[in-house]
Amino acid sequence: MAQNDAIVRLARQIDAARRSERFLVNADEVVSLRRHGAYELHRICADFVSSVNSNLSEAALDFAPATYAPESFREPGENLMQIGSQGRQMQIAFEAPSKLVSTEKFLVPYVLEGEVRTYNQRMLERFEIRSLLLFFCEIRSLLLFFCVEAGAAQWRFFDWRSRHTGPVDHELLVSLMKPLF
Secondary structure, three states: HHHHHHHHHHHHHHEEEEEEEHOOOHHHHHOOOOOHHHHHHHHHHHHHHHHHHHHOOOOOOEEOOOOOHHHOOOOOOEEEEEEOOOEEEEEEEOOOOOOEEEEOOOOOOOOEEEEEEOHHHHHHHHHHHOOOOHHHHOOOEEEEEEEOEEEEEEEEEEEEOOOEEEEEEEHHHEEEHHHHH
16 A cells, blocks of 8 residues: 555656646746736735725724735745734735745645744734644644646645645635634
């Protein structure tokens, strides 16, 4: 059985390498794609915040940065976005991987990688009292990748605890924010 698992993993790695090599293009094209990816992630988050705020009676989600242009993408370096309300936060950090197109952390080739972290004040207070291990269990963290495959590009998440993956969309953002309130 272990031999079959090893063969399946090798086959996936070969497929991922082949897909990644298909997207070996010039650096200017990748930079343009990365800028588009950063802008797209901001658009998804801004639409989410706008949708939630339009249904609230008083409290409002804040989103930073409020505006974003493709030229705002910083390469190299970390890019940050934050959605928050009343001490509850969702932080999104992303950056370019070391290679133009990578499959190091996710099998689908990607040009941007990042992480979403959610927390509230109660979680932070418990961190001061309890161990670091509890902190990692309490604060939810997902990996993000701006993937390129079959001529299309989209943001995908990977939950390392459950091994689930899917698109970054309103449904995901709701599932991340809901436990904070």
